[in-house]
Structure formats: structure tokens, C-alpha cells
Amino acid sequence: xxxxxxxxLESQFMKEVGKLANLEKVDNSFVIRQALEKGLAEIKLNxxxxxxxxGKIATSEAADIADISVGEFMDEAVKRxxxxxxxxxxLKGSLxxxxxxxx
Numbered sequence: 418x419x420x421x422x423x424x425x426l427e428s429q430f431m432k433e434v435g436k437l438a439n440l441e442k443v444d445n446s447f448v449i450r451q452a453l454e455k456g457l458a459e460i461k462l463n464x465x466x467x468x469x470x471x472g473k474i475a476t477s478e479a480a481d482i483a484d485i486s487v488g489e490f491m492d493e494a495v496k497r498x499x500x501x502x503x504x505x506x507x508l509k510g511s512l513x514x515x516x517x518x519x520x
Contacts, residue, residue, distance in 0.1 A: 434448045434452075465482040465490065466499055469494065469499065476490060
């Protein structure tokens, strides 16, 4: 369900919105909604990456915050040069546990 809100936007921003709306043949509110949705997704990802890089949250928690899969989150972390705190020993332990559940 959509909710109405009031927001003040700079005139230059609204000019850009109008240009895009004309190009896409949609109304201004559609372009603004797209911008807000994409902006929110980026903010969620940046927050998750920051908390993850500081060791405050685990990979799965970061992926939940960003609302993407763990694999997508790790791909994004690698792209941005953020290293995981996962050690080789952690991976070996996880592999042993996974192997036990398969047998």
C-alpha cells in the first residue's frame, strides 16, 4: 500500500526529475519513487558493509540488512575491497560440519 508524504526538494533536483520523466514518458512521482527506492537500497548496503567491515555483524546479518543474498553481499564487499574476518580455520570447521550433515 502506498502512503502519501510531503517533502521539499531543490528546484534543480525537480528539473532533473522532469527531464527523466519526459524521456521515460512517466510522471514525476514515478521517477522520484525510483530514486528513493534505489537510494534506500544503496544506504542499506552501505550500512551493512560498514558494520561488517568493523566486525560488528556477521555476513548473514549484513546480507539481511542489505536485503540481498549472502553471495551477493560478499561479491559487493570484494568489489569494494572489504575483507572478511573469516580465517582458513573457520572455513575448515564449517566444511567439517557441512560434511557431517551430508553423510
